[in-house]
Amino acid sequence: MADGETLGKRSLKPLLQAALILLMGAVLGGGFNALRPNGLPWVRTSSLPTEEGSAPPMGMYEAWAAFQKGTVLFVDARSSSEYAAGHLPGAVNLQVDQGQQAVAGFRPPEGRDLVVYCSDPACTKSSELAALLSSRGIKRLRIMHEGWAGWFEAGLPFEESGP
Amino acid sequence: MTRSYGLNPTGALVLASRIVLGVMFVYAGITKIMDPAGFAQAIANYRILPGGLVNPAAVVLPWVEVLAGLSLVLGLLLEGGALVIAGLLLVFTLALGFNLMRGLDISCGCFGPSGGSVTWWYVLRDVLLFGMACLVLVYSRISPFALDGRLFRNRPGAREGG
Numbered sequence: 001m002a003d004g005e006t007l008g009k010r011s012l013k014p015l016l017q018a019a020l021i022l023l024m025g026a027v028l029g030g031g032f033n034a035l036r037p038n039g040l041p042w043v044r045t046s047s048l049p050t051e052e053g054s055a056p057p058m059g060m061y062e063a064w065a066a067f068q069k070g071t072v073l074f075v076d077a078r079s080s081s082e083y084a085a086g087h088l089p090g091a092v093n094l095q096v097d098q099g100q101q102a103v104a105g106f107r108p109p110e111g112r113d114l115v116v117y118c119s120d121p122a123c124t125k126s127s128e129l130a131a132l133l134s135s136r137g138i139k140r141l142r143i144m145h146e147g148w149a150g151w152f153e154a155g156l157p158f159e160e161s162g163p
Numbered sequence: 164m165t166r167s168y169g170l171n172p173t174g175a176l177v178l179a180s181r182i183v184l185g186v187m188f189v190y191a192g193i194t195k196i197m198d199p200a201g202f203a204q205a206i207a208n209y210r211i212l213p214g215g216l217v218n219p220a221a222v223v224l225p226w227v228e229v230l231a232g233l234s235l236v237l238g239l240l241l242e243g244g245a246l247v248i249a250g251l252l253l254v255f256t257l258a259l260g261f262n263l264m265r266g267l268d269i270s271c272g273c274f275g276p277s278g279g280s281v282t283w284w285y286v287l288r289d290v291l292l293f294g295m296a297c298l299v300l301v302y303s304r305i306s307p308f309a310l311d312g313r314l315f316r317n318r319p320g321a322r323e324g325g
């Protein structure tokens with residue numbers, strides 16, 4: 001039967017093995033990432049949909065108040081058909097599905113925050129578009145996570161068709 | 164100290180758990196390795212890790228999943244592999260549960276970036292898998308068809324395969 005010393009070694013063994021697996025994962029992952037053409041930068045430069053990221057969230061009502069003061073421009077990341085069916089007041093449509101082409105000709109207005117949104121709280125197009133815009137050096141980005149669905153259900157004003 | 168290589172009921176259950184978990188983790192890891200940017204976005208969508216840790220996690224985590232999965236399938240460094248998988252499942256369960264509780268509607272990212280929104284079923288699944296990983300960890304010594312036993316059986320003091 002195991003005495004104190006071997007018992008200590010026994011409980012240490014899984015930890016050492018786990019550390020070895022983690023270390024090998026880090027070496028392989030880091031090495032593979034460095035070699036592959038579409039590897040990630042170690043530090044994420046584009047904006048994040050995190051609270052700490054360069055595109056922090058803006059609540060729906062805060063966004064509406066800011067719009068009335070004229071300090072924000074809404075940016076719709078959805079498809080053109082969704083945009084035409086209804087969008088936030090004055091919103092411009094930058095279809096993130098079209099990639100760089102969507103933002104190629106876009107010039108952000110001076111002195112206004114860009115409030116990016118997509119269909120609902122689950123959608124990721126707003127984060128993707130914010131990352132795309134951020135990668136082109138555009139600052140003052142905010143994301144409205146409630147999206148079109150939240151805005152519409154809250155009964156806030158909206159526009160149909162045409163920009 | 165006796166080791167059993169026969170297929171007694173516990174041994175069979177441990178072996179089945181090893182294969183299910185191992186294959187699942189290897190598959191999950193490979194889908195993430197194939198789309199690093201998508202997986203990084205999935206991690207970011209959880210809004211738990213600070214921005215600076217998102218990409219390192221997206222680079223390293225899939226490989227840890229593949230290695231730990233292989234460890235379970237092969238029975239090599241079995242205790243370590245089971246410990247890593249149990250730890251990962253615990254973290255996944257907490258992350259999923261935390262975001263469900265605060266009402267964040269996100270996609271799982273569990274098997275690559277595509278997939279539906281997270282529900283409590285995902286949490287239940289991870290809890291069950293966590294139980295299987297604990298079973299493997301506890302009974303790793305009696306698990307049949309493990310390379311550890313074949314490679315190191317004459318060196319009871321050996322710590323690991325190096």
